[in-house]
Amino acid sequence: MTDYLITGASILGGEPTDFLIRDGVVTSTRSLPRSTSTTDVTGDVETIDATGLVALPGLVDLHTHLREPGREDAETVLTGTQAAAMGGFTAVHAMANTDPVADTAGVVEQVWRLGREGGYCDVYPVGAVTVGLAGQQLAELGAMADSAARVRVFSDDGHCVNDAVLMRRALEYVKAFDGVVAQHAQEPRLTEGAQMNEGELSGRLGLAGWPAVAEEAVIARDCLLSAHVGSRLHVCHVSTAGSVEIIRQAKASGWKVTAEVCPHHLLLTDELATSYDPIFKVNPPLRTAADTEALRTALADGTIDIVATDHAPHPLEDKDCEWAAAAFGMLGLETALSVVQETMVDPGLLTWAEVAERMSYAPARIGRVGDHGQPLEEGAPANLVLYDPSVRRVVDAAESVSLSRNTPYAGMELPGRVVATFLRGKPTVLDGKLA
Numbered sequence: 001m002t003d004y005l006i007t008g009a010s011i012l013g014g015e016p017t018d019f020l021i022r023d024g025v026v027t028s029t030r031s032l033p034r035s036t037s038t039t040d041v042t043g044d045v046e047t048i049d050a051t052g053l054v055a056l057p058g059l060v061d062l063h064t065h066l067r068e069p070g071r072e073d074a075e076t077v078l079t080g081t082q083a084a085a086m087g088g089f090t091a092v093h094a095m096a097n098t099d100p101v102a103d104t105a106g107v108v109e110q111v112w113r114l115g116r117e118g119g120y121c122d123v124y125p126v127g128a129v130t131v132g133l134a135g136q137q138l139a140e141l142g143a144m145a146d147s148a149a150r151v152r153v154f155s156d157d158g159h160c161v162n163d164a165v166l167m168r169r170a171l172e173y174v175k176a177f178d179g180v181v182a183q184h185a186q187e188p189r190l191t192e193g194a195q196m197n198e199g200e201l202s203g204r205l206g207l208a209g210w211p212a213v214a215e216e217a218v219i220a221r222d223c224l225l226s227a228h229v230g231s232r233l234h235v236c237h238v239s240t241a242g243s244v245e246i247i248r249q250a251k252a253s254g255w256k257v258t259a260e261v262c263p264h265h266l267l268l269t270d271e272l273a274t275s276y277d278p279i280f281k282v283n284p285p286l287r288t289a290a291d292t293e294a295l296r297t298a299l300a301d302g303t304i305d306i307v308a309t310d311h312a313p314h315p316l317e318d319k320d321c322e323w324a325a326a327a328f329g330m331l332g333l334e335t336a337l338s339v340v341q342e343t344m345v346d347p348g349l350l351t352w353a354e355v356a357e358r359m360s361y362a363p364a365r366i367g368r369v370g371d372h373g374q375p376l377e378e379g380a381p382a383n384l385v386l387y388d389p390s391v392r393r394v395v396d397a398a399e400s401v402s403l404s405r406n407t408p409y410a411g412m413e414l415p416g417r418v419v420a421t422f423l424r425g426k427p428t429v430l431d432g433k434l435a
C-alpha cells in the first residue's frame, strides 16, 4: 500500500501543515515548521502538494439514494459511491426506497456488501420503518440492526410515517439499540397532487401548491412523540422557516431531535419553477428566499445539525417531460461542498471547522458510524478530502460520474473543487478524477 505525504494542506482552514498517510491512518502531523516531516518518510511514498487546499475529514452523507437494487438504470451502488467520492464523501447512508425495499436483513446486507466491494465509499444502509414503505406495519427493525449492516438509521424516506401510533412504536423500538428514526415530514392529505411550494407563485403558474404546514405539522407532532418516548428523532430535509422554529423549540427543551438541510434548499428558490423545467422539481419543494435565509441561519447557529444531500438520481425519461409528470428529486453528491461554500462559507456564516462538524462529525454521530467523522489527528483513520476553495467552475451535467444527469446546477458557476478523497488511506479521487 502506497504511503502519501500531504504537504502544505490547510487542515480545517488552519495553518499549512504536512502530514503522512501510512497504512490507512494519519501517522504524523507537523503544524510548523513545514517539511520537517519529510525526514520521517522512507520507502514507497507519493507526495501530494496540497498548498492552498483545505483538508477536511471525509464527508458523511446521512441521506443518499443509490437506487440499487431495482433501478440500476438510474444509479448503482458503484456509480453512486463514485459520485460520492468525487464530492469528498467517504461514507453515505443509502435510503431504503429501493425495489425490493430495504426492509429486511437480507436487503440491507446486500447493499452494505456492494458498497464494500466497490471500495469508493462506505455504504451504511438505512432500514425501512414499515414493511414495503407502506405505512401499515413495522419492518423487522431489530433484525436489520443485528445484521452485518448494523443498521442504526431507519426511514421510510419518500414516504412519511404518517400513522402516529406506528411512529411512536418505531421510536420506542429503536431505543433498544440506540437507533434513530429519520422522518420524511409530509402530511399526505395536505400534499395530494402537490407540485411546488404553495404561494402566490404556485397560483400564478397553475401548479398545485405544497403548503409549508404539511411539513411543519408532522415535525411538530414527531418532536412531541420523541420527547414523550425519550427516543432519537432526525428530521430529513427541513425546508421551511416554520420548521426551523419548531426544531429550535424542541432543542431548547432538551429533546433528542436532530435535523438536516439539503444543499439545494440553501441555494435554490421556488422562483426557478417559472421555467417549468422539472429539473427543479423536488420533494420537499424549493421554497421562498425567506425560507432559504432561515435555513442558512439555522445551519449556522446549529439549530439544523447537518447538511445531507438527498442525492436522487433519475433517468432522463423520468425528468424530460412536463412538470406534473416528472419525478421528484435532483443529484447532489458531487456539488454539495461547493454549494455549502457558496451559501455558507464565502458569506462568513460557517468556518471550515464548522463545515467539518456539519458534514462529517455530526452526521457520523447521528448515524452512529464510528469509523468516520473523526478529526484529522495522529492515529485517525485516513478518511479525508482535499478541497480547493479558490477555483470556480461551471457545472456540466455531462461530467457527472453518476448514471443520471439531473443536476439542477447545470450551467451555474459554483466555487471549489474536490482535488482528492482518501478512504482508509487509499485514494478514491486524485487530481479531481476517480482513482
Ligand SMILES: [Zn+2]
Residues within 6 Å of the ligand: 157, 158, 159, 184, 236, 237, 283, 284
Ligand atoms: Zn425525503
